[in-house]
Amino acid sequence: MRSPATKHTDLEAGPRTSPYSASTNTGNPTLRDRFTKLWFDVRTFGRDPEPELVPIQPALPPWAPLHVEKRAAQACCMDCPCRMEQEKQKKKKRKGSLRDKILIHVLIWIILYLLGDSIFLNIRVVNLASSTTSTPSPVPTNSTTNVLSADAQSCLSQYNVNAPSNPSSYPCSSCLPVLQAVPSNFSDGNAQDAQQIQNAVQFCSLRSIFDTADSDGQTSLKSGNWVNDVKFCAWTGISCDGSGRVSSLTLTFPGVPAAIPNQIGALTALQTLQVVGNSAVPAGSLPSSFTSLTSLASLHLESTAMTALPDIFSTFNQLVTLELIKNGQMGNALPNSVTSFVVNGQALNNPLSALSTSNSLKSSMKLIDLSASSLSGIVPTTISSFTSLVELHLDNNNLSGPLPPAFPSTLASFSMSNNTGLGGSNTASFCSLPTLQSCNMQNTGLNATGGCGVCTF
Helix, strand or coil: CCCCCCCCCCHHHCCCCCCCCHHHHCCCCCHHHHHHHHHHHHHCCCCCCCCCCCCCCCCCCCCCCCCHHHHHHCCCCCCCHHHHHHHHHHHHHHHHHHHHHHHHHHHHHHHHHHHHHHHHHHHHCCCHHHHHHCCCCCCCCCCCCCCCCHHHHHHHHHHHHCCCCCHHHCCHHHHHHHHHCCCCCCCCCCHHHHHHHHHHHHHHHHHHHHHCCCHHHHHHHHHCCCCCCCCHHHCCCEEECCCCCEEEEEEECCCCCCECCHHHHHCCCCCEEEEECCCCCCEECCCHHHHHCCCCCEEEEECCEECCCCCCHHHCCCCCEEEEECCCCCCCCCCCCCCEEEEECCCCCCCHHHHCCCHHHHHHCCEEECCCCCCEECCCHHHHHCCCCCEEECCCCEECCCCCCCCCCCCCEEECCCCCCCEECCCHHHHCCCCCCEEECCCCEECCCCCCCCEEC
16 A cells, blocks of 8 residues: 655654644744744745655566576677687686696606606616626527527617617626627517627627727727717728628727727628727737637738737638738738738748748739838749739848749739849849839849830839
């Protein structure tokens, strides 16, 4: 129900009392009523009487559900700034979450790799201390071996895993004899294993040269990449054949060892060895393992302090050239089983007669160079028996006459200069040689009557 119509009241005029009806409610107005009326009239002077206000209170329908969540989601349109800000925040959260997931996956893979590597090494790599004190496990001797001993597996694993990053740490002293004991026909179905065994053996052989050099020698070798990695075919002074085996080795001072190490015998494919020292190093003698170099075809030793060559050359079926130059400690004896002699700057007993006693040398010898080797005596008449000899150099010696009546008809180069003990005119033995292209007889007592072909006197 609506409440009855009421007028605005003034608290100063009294409760529910109109200034116009105050006298009607009471008999005679009091002084206070009059004063109040007067004050009200002053305040409302010039105003129209206030109309009667009737409050309107229409019936209100029930409120619909607000759906606050739905309305909040629909509050932002697609292009509104609030919507764009929300999308940016969502993208940042997605990016951050994706980055965190990637980092977690990377860390998991790193941990798994390190764990697997540790397990692998624990399984395949045994303690080196026990390996060095124990006798290497015997390797089966059947025609085709496909199982490595525990020691060989350990050495192979360490060469594959550790040696590439730290070549100096590889235990060559214990692993070289173990890997050398693996048969050459070893096969485990993985050709790379057999190749790596061969590489490890050669690496250790070459590293022994580095290890036995002095500090200056090691510095010189390191500048040529020695022992910086295990790719020895790229080291200075080394050449390899198509199978990755060392075929040529050149060592020049200061990059030379103090002595030729015994491990050099592991280079079984070596064909050419050249060592040039400084008259003090390398010293000592050739090691006994030198006989394992059965492919050696050329040996050049110059300015070394090496002692007499042992009688090991009979096993070198391929050796055709021996060059010995200024090796003051080597003595005056030579092996008699090579096909080319080059000996310069060191004293020798005259070996020409001894050489001519070998039937194989007489038919195969192509070069004899014994210049400045303090030879004395005569050139033996048996010199003509060297049917394949192409070069003969006997300069700067103490040879004397007479000359032999004949020289090999195959000679193309012949020189005997600075042998002041030679004399006479017996030069026909070489002046008319059909293949002679170079001939030097200067500073000798020889003379040629009527010319001597290409020879100079």
